[in-house]
Structure formats: structure tokens, C-alpha cells
Amino acid sequence: xxxxxxxxxxxxxxxxxxxxxxxxxxxxxxxxxxxxxxxxxxxxxxxxxxxxxxxxxxxxxxxxxxxxxxxxxxxxxxxxxxxxxxxxxxxxxxxxxxxxxxxxxxxxxxxxxxxxxxxxxxxxxxxxxxxxxxxxxxxxxxxxxxxxxxxxxxxxxxxxxxxxxxxxxxxxxxxxxxxxxxxxxxxxxxxxxxxxxxxxxxxxxxxxxxxxxxxxxxxxxxxxxxxxxxxxxxxxxxxxxxxxxxxxxxxxxxxxxxxxxxxxxxxxxxxxxxxxxxxxxxxxxxxxxx
Amino acid sequence: xxxxxxxxxxxxxxxxxxxxxxxxxxxxxxxxxxxxxxxxxxxxxxxxxxxxxxxxxxxxxxxxxxxxxxxxxxxxxxxxxxxxxxxxxxxxxxxxxxxxxxxxxxxxxxxxxxxxxxxxxxxxxxxxxxxxxxxxxxxxxxxxxxxxxxxxxxxxxxxxxxxxxxxxxxxxxxxxxxxx
Numbered sequence: 001x002x003x004x005x006x007x008x009x010x011x012x013x014x015x016x017x018x019x020x021x022x023x024x025x026x027x028x029x030x031x032x033x034x035x036x037x038x039x040x041x042x043x044x045x046x047x048x049x050x051x052x053x054x055x056x057x058x059x060x061x062x063x064x065x066x067x068x069x070x071x072x073x074x075x076x077x078x079x080x081x082x083x084x085x086x087x088x089x090x091x092x093x094x095x096x097x098x099x100x101x102x103x104x105x106x107x108x109x110x111x112x113x114x115x116x117x118x119x120x121x122x123x124x125x126x127x128x129x130x131x132x133x134x135x136x137x138x139x140x141x142x143x144x145x146x147x148x149x150x151x152x153x154x155x156x157x158x159x160x161x162x163x164x165x166x167x168x169x170x171x172x173x174x175x176x177x178x179x180x181x182x183x184x185x186x187x188x189x190x191x192x193x194x195x196x197x198x199x200x201x202x203x204x205x206x207x208x209x210x211x212x213x214x215x216x217x218x219x220x221x222x223x224x225x226x227x228x229x230x231x232x233x234x235x236x237x238x239x240x241x242x243x244x245x246x247x248x249x250x251x252x253x254x255x256x257x258x259x260x261x262x263x264x265x266x267x268x269x270x271x272x273x274x275x276x277x278x279x280x281x282x283x284x285x286x287x288x289x290x
Numbered sequence: 291x292x293x294x295x296x297x298x299x300x301x302x303x304x305x306x307x308x309x310x311x312x313x314x315x316x317x318x319x320x321x322x323x324x325x326x327x328x329x330x331x332x333x334x335x336x337x338x339x340x341x342x343x344x345x346x347x348x349x350x351x352x353x354x355x356x357x358x359x360x361x362x363x364x365x366x367x368x369x370x371x372x373x374x375x376x377x378x379x380x381x382x383x384x385x386x387x388x389x390x391x392x393x394x395x396x397x398x399x400x401x402x403x404x405x406x407x408x409x410x411x412x413x414x415x416x417x418x419x420x421x422x423x424x425x426x427x428x429x430x431x432x433x434x435x436x437x438x439x440x441x442x443x444x445x446x447x448x449x450x451x452x453x454x455x456x457x458x459x460x461x462x463x464x465x466x467x468x469x470x
Binding site: 122124147150155161162222230231233237 | 303384
């Protein structure tokens with residue numbers, strides 16, 4: 001199906017303005033209005049899931065407004081509706097997947113890893129093996145490229161559990177785009193304290209004052225919550241891998257977002273409405289073997 | 291004397307710091323049982339890939355513990371796949387560490403290795419016996435202070451060991467050697 005101009009896109013770039021415009025957390029109940037959206041990406045669904053989960057932990061039940069169309073079908077197809085049903089109410093209510101039409105189960109872009117709640121660090125190796133398998137055998141990646149991407153995903157996911165106490169994470173992975181412009185997007189979000197609060201637990205990071213400082217500092221080698229030479233390398237290596245594969249990484253924490261375009265090896269900072277947790281999305285050109 | 295750990299028994303893909311922590315538990319009793327001059331050999335045959343966090347926890351933390359907790363013992367890695375070597379090298383560089391890698395009978399260094407470290411380590415390894423810093427300084431044509439600094443760095447990384455000895459003239463001196 002061709003996208004029409006009138007349908008809006010909710011992705012890693014537009015999520016900040018979505019929150020800015022709707023101010024969902026100031027409403028009672030917190031309301032996310034997805035009506036009018038035609039395309040939703042993994043970066044947006046994991047962030048939305050993490051926010052819903054965090055808000056629910058504060059005793060409020062978020063409301064997600066949808067309408068019949070591609071966005072609502074995507075929420076079902078990517079697993080969002082099933083995962084988030086514990087913490088949020090979707091309106092109109094979505095029935096069981098088995099009772100829904102064929103178009104709810106099939107989309108133009110393959111969902112490689114459905115939205116998954118990661119409960120603890122011990123669940124990661126199995127999930128990462130699944131990511132590796134998917135890259136190797138569904139997308140036909142060369143071994144080396146598949147290892148690189150899985151290593152990057154591992155480092156992002158581990159940040160969630162290394163630096164958050166009692167906050168789970170969410171992950172989703174999908175390929176989208178056509179022909180030579182096909183991208184693999186992996187997104188990981190949590191609803192913990194965020195990078196600034198985490199880094200400031202280490203007195204060596206006393207100079208970290210703003211959320212923007214925190215993101216930029218966290219991607220430097222050796223910056224960690226822990227005063228430990230074996231720590232503080234994950235996000236640095238993530239950027240190195242992204243640079244190697246000419247992709248982009250976006251990190252959002254607190255009131256800041258930094259988008260690293262690794263073809264230019266530079267990051268651009270933006271102010272965003274305050275969000276819970278840390279949200280990382282990695283977008284790489286696909287590497288299917290010829 | 292050497293004791294081996296077969297990392298491949300834990301699977302071909304080793305992800306996460308937590309996994310490494312669980313494996314590293316096996317290392318302590320082995321290192322405790324080693325005599326000075328002995329080595330823990332980490333055999334990575336069958337391991338295709340590990341991530342940086344795994345490498346930091348398993349290799350980095352073990353290397354850092356050697357000079358402090360198990361002085362005079364060594365840690366070696368062998369049978370690294372191409373990709374595992376790449377990740378281990380980057381992980382070690384990120385931590386400012388180096389370690390011994392054995393390929394066949396030859397032992398070299400991987401990680402953050404300055405050419406002078408490589409040169410000094412190679413001279414100690416090639417000698418096949420313990421050497422004093424004066425002997426090494428003479429061999430590599432550097433002054434004694436510079437040699438002592440080089441040796442101190444290698445000692446701090448657990449790549450060589452130091453023993454007290456007596457010179458032919460009866461003076462107390464240190465002699466340096468590595469795992470053979």
C-alpha cells in the first residue's frame with residue numbers, strides 16, 4: 001500500500017515532537033493519541049512501551065487512542081498491543097490476534113524481533129542468539145556483519161540492566177525501506193533513572209550537569225557509573241560499530257536527544273520533553289548477502 | 291605448569307558481562323592452585339564471537355587481578371577466531387590492557403601494546419631464562435631507567451614476573467622472566 005501525504009510518521013526523529021505536541025503525561029489519564037499516524041517504527045514503539053510501563057509503575061494507567069488503519073495494525077503486528085495490555089488501555093480495544101483479520105498479521109516490512117520485554121540480564125544471551133540467527137538466516141547477513149550488529153545490540157541492552165535497578169527494558173527490530181534504501185532498525189528502551197542520574201553516582205562524573213552532557217559523556221571511553229576500568233565502554237563501542245557500518249544512533253535521556261550520523265562521525269543534540277529512562281535506536285543500511 | 295579452561299564448552303556465542311562473571315568463578319580456584327610461574331590458559335576453540343562486555347569482564351578483570359591477587363602467575367589465550375580476536379583486541383585497548391596470546395608455540399601480545407612493550411616482552415621471552423634489567427638494557431640498547439620503566443609496566447600488566455636473585459658479586463638484584 002502506498003503511504004499518503006496525510007498520514008503522519010512516528011519514529012525516532014518525530015517522537016520528541018509527538019510528546020511536545022500532545023504532552024501526554026500532563027493529561028489524566030496520560031493519553032497518547034495515535035490517530036492520524038500511518039507509519040510507526042520500532043524506535044517509537046519501544047519508547048512508547050517503556051513510557052507506558054514507567055507511568056503504570058507510578059499508579060496511572062495510560063490510554064492509547066487508535067483508529068482503524070496501518071498504525072493500529074502495526075501495534076498488533078509488532079507485539080505492542082499484547083505486551084502493553086498489562087500497563088495501558090488501547091482504544092478501541094483490540095481483540096485476540098486470532099480473531100483479527102489477515103492484514104493485522106502481515107505487513108510490507110518483516111518484523112524481525114517483535115516488541116519484547118526484557119525482564120533481566122540473564123534473558124539477554126537467548127535474545128541475542130535470536131537476533132544473530134535472524135540476521136544470518138532470515139536476512140542472509142555475512143557472519144562478520146551479523147556479529148557486529150549483535151554485538152552492538154548486546155552493548156545497548158546491557159546498559160539497561162547495568163545501570164537500572166528494577167526497571168525492565170524493551171527491544172524491537174525490523175527492516176524497512178525498499179531496494180537500495182533498506183534499513184535495519186533496532187531499538188531498546190527502559191524506564192529507569194536516565195543517564196544523568198546514573199553517571200552522577202560516580203563522583204568522577206561530577207561535571208555532568210545536563211542530560212545533554214550525560215549523553216555525550218556516556219559515549220566516551222571509560223565513562224561509567226562505576227569507578228572500574230572494565231566498565232564504560234559499551235556506548236563507545238556501539239558508536240564505533242555504527243561508524244563502521246555507516247549507520248545512525250540516536251540516544252534520548254531526560255530532556256536531551258543526540259543523533260549520531262556516523263557517515264559524518266558527528267552528533268547533533270536536541271532538546272526534547274522530559275522522558276523516563278534511556279532510549280537508544282540504531283539504524284543501519286541492510287547488509288544482505290548478494 | 292599450565293591449567294586450561296575450555297571456553298568453547300560454554301557455547302559458540304558468548305554474550306554479556308553476566309555470562310562472563312559466571313564463567314570467571316571457575317578461574318579463582320585454578321589461579322589459587324597455580325605455583326609462581328604457572329599459567330591459566332583460556333582456550334577459545336569453538337568460540338565464534340563474544341561481545342565487548344563479556345571480554346571486559348572475563349579477560350579484563352582476570353588480567354587486572356593477576357598482579358594484585360596472584361603475582362607471578364600468567365594468563366594466556368589461544369585458538370582465537372578472527373572475530374573473537376578483533377573484539378578482544380578492541381576490548382583490551384579500551385581498558386589500556388594487554389595479554390599473552392599463544393599461537394602454536396609462539397607467545398605474543400594482543401591489546402594495547404606499544405612497540406617498546408612488544409620489543410621488551412619479546413626479548414624476555416626469547417631469552418628462555420631470567421634476565422636482569424641491566425642485561426635487557428644492554429641487549430636492547432636503552433638506558434637502565436627506561437628499561438626499568440618498561441619492565442615495571444609489563445610487570446603491572448602481569449606479562450612478566452620478577453624474582454629476587456643474587457649477582458655474581460653478591461649483590462641483591464631482580465631477575466625477570468615470562469611464561470615459557
